[in-house]
Amino acid sequence: xxxxxxxxxxxxxxxxxxxxxxxxxxxxxxxxxxxxxxxxxxxxxxxxxxxxxxxxxxxxxxxxxxxxxxxxxxxxxxxxxxxxxxxxxxxxxxxxxxxxxxxxxxxxxxxxxxxxxxxxxxxxxxxxxxxxxxxxxxxxxxxxxxxxxxxxxxxxxxxxxxxxxxxxxxxxxxxxxxxxxxxxxxxxxxxxxxxxxxxxxxxxxxxxxxxxxxxxxxxxxxxxxxxxxxxxxxxxxxxxxxxxxxxxxxxxxxxxxxxxxxxxxxxxxxxxxxxxxxxxxxxxxxxxxxxxxxxx
Amino acid sequence: xxxxxxxxxxxxxxxxxxxxxxxxxxxxxxxxxxxxxxxxxxxxxxxxxxxxxxxxxxxxxxxxxxxxxxxxxxxxxxxxxxxxxxxxxxxxxxxxxxxxxxxxxxxxxxxxxxxxxxxxxxxxxxxxxxxxxxxxxxxxxxxxxxxxxxxxxxxxxxxxxxxxxxxxxxxxxxxxxxxxxxxxxxxxxxxxxxxxxxxxxxxxxxxxxxxxxxxxxxxxxxxxxxxxxxxxxxxxxxxxxxxxxxxxxxxxxxxxxxxxxxxxxxxxxxxxxxxxxxxxxxxxxxxxxxxxxxxx
Numbered sequence: 196x197x198x199x200x201x202x203x204x205x206x207x208x209x210x211x212x213x214x215x216x217x218x219x220x221x222x223x224x225x226x227x228x229x230x231x232x233x234x235x236x237x238x239x240x241x242x243x244x245x246x247x248x249x250x251x252x253x254x255x256x257x258x259x260x261x262x263x264x265x266x267x268x269x270x271x272x273x274x275x276x277x278x279x280x281x282x283x284x285x286x287x288x289x290x291x292x293x294x295x296x297x298x299x300x301x302x303x304x305x306x307x308x309x310x311x312x313x314x315x316x317x318x319x320x321x322x323x324x325x326x327x328x329x330x331x332x333x334x335x336x337x338x339x340x341x342x343x344x345x346x347x348x349x350x351x352x353x354x355x356x357x358x359x360x361x362x363x364x365x366x367x368x369x370x371x372x373x374x375x376x377x378x379x380x381x382x383x384x385x386x387x388x389x390x391x392x393x394x395x396x397x398x399x400x401x402x403x404x405x406x407x408x409x410x411x412x413x414x415x416x417x418x419x420x421x422x423x424x425x426x427x428x429x430x431x432x433x434x435x436x437x438x439x440x441x442x443x444x445x446x447x448x449x450x451x452x453x454x455x456x457x458x459x460x461x462x463x464x465x466x467x468x469x470x471x472x473x474x475x476x477x478x479x480x481x482x483x484x485x486x487x488x489x490x491x
Numbered sequence: 492x493x494x495x496x497x498x499x500x501x502x503x504x505x506x507x508x509x510x511x512x513x514x515x516x517x518x519x520x521x522x523x524x525x526x527x528x529x530x531x532x533x534x535x536x537x538x539x540x541x542x543x544x545x546x547x548x549x550x551x552x553x554x555x556x557x558x559x560x561x562x563x564x565x566x567x568x569x570x571x572x573x574x575x576x577x578x579x580x581x582x583x584x585x586x587x588x589x590x591x592x593x594x595x596x597x598x599x600x601x602x603x604x605x606x607x608x609x610x611x612x613x614x615x616x617x618x619x620x621x622x623x624x625x626x627x628x629x630x631x632x633x634x635x636x637x638x639x640x641x642x643x644x645x646x647x648x649x650x651x652x653x654x655x656x657x658x659x660x661x662x663x664x665x666x667x668x669x670x671x672x673x674x675x676x677x678x679x680x681x682x683x684x685x686x687x688x689x690x691x692x693x694x695x696x697x698x699x700x701x702x703x704x705x706x707x708x709x710x711x712x713x714x715x716x717x718x719x720x721x722x723x724x725x726x727x728x729x730x731x732x733x734x735x736x737x738x739x740x741x742x743x744x745x746x747x748x749x750x751x752x753x754x755x756x757x758x759x760x761x762x763x764x765x766x767x768x769x770x771x772x773x774x775x776x777x778x779x780x781x782x783x784x785x786x787x
Binding site: 199201229231247291292376434435438452453454455456457459460461462463466467469470471473474475476477478479483484485486487488489 | 495497525527543587588672730731734748749750751752753755756757758759762763765766767769770771772773774775779780781782783784785
C-alpha cells in the first residue's frame, strides 16, 4: 500500500478564476500530486483545494502553491465573508494510508520552515503540529485576522510566528499543521421543529459535554430540522456512535432520523467501520475488501 | 474507473504444488491479469484461484490455464472428496466494476467456444450464461461427475455440450458461466443450541421460502450455533437485510447475534451498502469515498 497524505489548503481567493487556476496548476506541475477537488465560494472569497500525494511530494508542491498565491493575492485589498489571515490561509496535512500523524507533523514543520525562510511569510503551526497549547485551535491563531495581526505581530511577543519574520506583508501569514481527516456529516430529523435539533446538537457535541470529536449545530434546512456536524476524528468518535446517540436522543422527543448526508469526501475506513459495527464483523480486516487487494 | 471482471476458476488438483503453480503461472504470464488468491485443499484435491483483469485480458489467460490443466491433470486417476467433472472443473466470470452481466456472459461464450474447438474439451454453459434452464445450476450440469458423464455423453442427447465434441478425454468437461459475486457469510448466535441455528437457516434461505439469494445451514462451530450462508446476489439480497432478519428470528428464541464473519473476499459495495443503510445515507454515492477517487 502506497503511503498517501491528503492536504486541504485554503486560499483567500474565490472569485478570480485565473488566480485559482494558477494555484492549482502550481500543484499539478508536480507529477505525483493528484488534485481531487477545487471548491470556490465567491461570497467567502475563498477556495479549498483537496490534493493527495505521497508524503515526499507534498512539501515542494505546497511550497510552489503558496508562492503563487503570495504573488497573486493582496490581503490589503482582499475582502470576503470568511475570516482569513493570509493569501494561503491554512494548510492542514492529513494522514490517509500507510502514514502516521507524526509524519504529517514533520511535513508541516518542513513546509513551515521553507515558507518562513524562503518566502518571508510568517508561519504559525496549529493542531497536531502546534508548538504551544494556545496555537492548537485555528480560531485562536487567526484572531484579529490579517488586519489585526498586521499591527500586533510587531509588538506582542505572544504572536511571534513559529517560522519567518515577525512582520506582515500583503501575503499575510499562513497557518500550517496536521490533523485527522474531517467528516462533514448532517442528520435530518422527522420534524420541522429546529429546537429539537438544537437540543440534540448540544447533547452530542464536545463543547457541551457530548462526544469528544463532535462539533454540532441545530439548523432548519429545507423545512426540516437538521443536526449539522463536523466529526474531527472518526477513529476515536466513529460515525455510527454519533448517529446512534442522535437516534436515542431523538426518540426522547418522539421523533426519528429521516436520513443523513455526507458533505464532500469521506475516508473508506469510516464507512467500513460502520458496516463492521452494525454487522458485528468482529474479525474484519480491510484486506478482505476486494478493491483493497487491487491496489497492492 | 477501469472495467474489471473477476474470475474464480476451480481446478481438480489440490495436492501437487508444481501443477498448481504451472496453472497459476499460465495466468500470470498475461500482464493485465492479477492473481489475488490461490486456495488448495488436499482432501478435496481441488484449487480455487481468484483473479481479476480487464475483460479483454481474461479469455486468453483462462484459455492458457485450461490448456495447462488439461495437459497435467488426468481425471482417470484423479480422486478427491469434492465432486468434479473436469481438470478445469468450473469457470465463473463475475462482473466487478464498470462491466454488466451481459459482458460476462459474452466472455463465457467466447472462452467456451475456444476451449471446445481448439482443445476439444466439451463445455457446458451455466448460471447467467446457461442456454437451457436445466443447465443453470452447477450441480445439475455436474451430475454423475466425470465417470458418469464419460458414458452418458455418447448416448444421451440431453448431455450434448454447448461447445466441443460429445465425447470425454482424460481432461473431462468444463463448466463455464457468469454469476454475481458470491459472499460467504456466517452469523454466530449467543447459544450452543444448534437446533436454533437450523431453524433460523430454514427461515432465511430461499429453498424453504426465505430470502431469494440466500443459501443457509445451521451448524455447531467451536461450541457455538452458527448460521452458515452463501449470499449469491448481494445487490438483490443485501447483507444487512439478511443479518437483521436473523436478528429478529433469533430474538424469538431469546438469543442474540454474538458476531458475524466473512470468509474470503467481499466486494467493497456490499459493505458500503450496509453502512449506507444503517446510517440512512440516502444520497450516498461511491465517488464520495476518497479511495475511489484515487483510482480514477
